[in-house]
Amino acid sequence: MDAKARNCLLQHKEALERDIKTSYLMDHMISDQVLSLSEEEKIRNEPTQKKRAALLITVLLGKDNNSYISFYNALLHEGYKDLAFLLQKGLPLSSYNGKDPVDGVTSYVKTVLCEGGVPQRPVVFVTRKKLVKSIQEKLYKLNDEPGWVTVYGMAGCGKSVLAAEAVRDHNLLKTCFPEGVHWVSVGQQDKSGLLMKLQNLCTRLDQDGAFSQRLPLNLEEAKDRLRFLMLRKYPRSLLILDDIWDSWVLKAFDSHHQILLTSRDKSVTDAMMGPKYAVPVESGLRKEKGLEILALFVNMKKTDLPEQAHSIVKECKVVGRGHRGILADLLHQWNQPQ
Template sequence: MDAKSRNCLLQHKEALEKDIKTPYIMDHMVGDGVLTTLEEEEVRNEPTQQKRAALLIKMILKKDNYCYVSFYNALLLEGYKDLAAFLQDGIPVVSSSSDKDSVGGITTYVRTVLCEGGVPQRPVVFVTRKKLVNAIQQKLFKLNGEPGWVTIYGMAGCGKSVLAAEAVRDHSLLEGCFPSGVHWVSVGKQDKSGLLMKLQNLCARLDQDESFSQRLPLNIEEAKDRLRILMLRKYPRSLLILDDVWDPWVLKAFDNQCQILLTTRDKSVTDSVMGPKYVVPVESGLGKEKGLEILSLFVNVKKADLPEQAHSIIKECKVVECCHRGMLTDLLYKWNQS
């Protein structure tokens, strides 16, 4: 961790320990890959809230710049705007470079941009789907800096969110098309109050220095206007990613002449919005070979060494790329019962 970041964290350590509640903060950090589940469990085992916060900060101080950025973003996302402001001056600057990260060939520039934008990490069990990722990237290139919509649609569990995150995990795409960054919003099924909260949180993330307003928007229309101004003036060449959109009316709040990538089960959700629209359909199941690859990764056995039962398990469970741990555990249980 940079000395400036470390000093900033130490300077405000007491205030952070006093006020933060760690469970949701840690959820974000585990999702960003900067905190392990073992470390999370260690913090949870502390007897008081303040001791849990103290241990978490102690862990962060031993980690790198990405952990600092993840912690900062988690504070914003969980409503600790004042505490996040304490850490703003210590945010490390990582220059755009072609140097490769030691994991997966991802550049430090890509890793930082995605971490700051709240883009989820790859799942623990991950297999590539290059053809689909390339299709999404080609659609994003077609936007060519102009407002428009790229929609990834398919049935629940087909890997839409994983594909959206993987599509932006690309140095040339980010640097060439979205130099102002990417901003991930997990939308889900919302009522009006839930949507307003999502918009308020997004506006707070985009206006961390409060250059446009010191208060949150009070209603959806005001939030839409605030978002439009922020995207136009501060992030004119950025990508907004809306994950798991259910209802067309929700998109009206984001119909602000932005470049948007969204995932949904219903491709008609964009019927009423303005601008160019591109779609990428995702089939609900993977092929047999990809299913075997997922199973082999989960049980840590080479694909060629999987027993014959694995083929029937794959067929029965219709394995998909985004496999949740519960599904994989079920696979393993069926294997053991075979």
């Protein structure tokens, strides 16, 4: 572990030992392969919560940069945002060693996405590599210039999952968005709801209150504050707006920045300035993907599914429905007595 990370950990050791519960944190670190099962057992055998936390910190101090990042991510995932913020300055983001994990997501990517509020993969995750690659190609085309990438399609077709998956890429983040990503779940909003979304985003972007101690009081002020923060603090970052319904809502987030958005309406960016790229997401689901989803939910290999699985996928009305609806059909049919 480099000196910056180690010193930050030592500086906040007392607060960490006082407040953290180690069990779920260690689960994350074991999953990241930075903590061994024997180390976990040794920590669990300590008689009190404080002693377990103290031993975890001691073990962590003897490890590498990736272990520090894993611990930081675990704090974020388990709701210790204040403690994670204390460790933020010590993050060794340059520690990526060039080795891709099995799912292609590095510790650096996990850190950036956690900080940006990007949703994790769903429990049942089916890859759609061509669509993900298409979104990534459009993001590369923004090339540090203000612009828009719209992922559009009917409700439930997986737009949000695809948008989140597109930014789970080390090279994309390092090359195009080294200052991070910022995810906002928008949805249908009236003016008061939209103002609250903008206020929350501005607070996230200015956590130390360096630019203002007061929340913006109206939409115009919030829009100006957002533009100022994005240009001054995060000029090389990506703003992700999930589930945009109306162009007037989109205008409030127009910060002359790089923006990825999901919407049911391809034309939502028509009135916006700058280059625009669109990625359509079909509503139908091919047979192979239907079988893959069903196999994941019933915890079987696709090749081991019985013949009835093929009939179930065929019977479901997979054209003209979102994937959530298709999935409901698949599971309903599977659970019917045969």
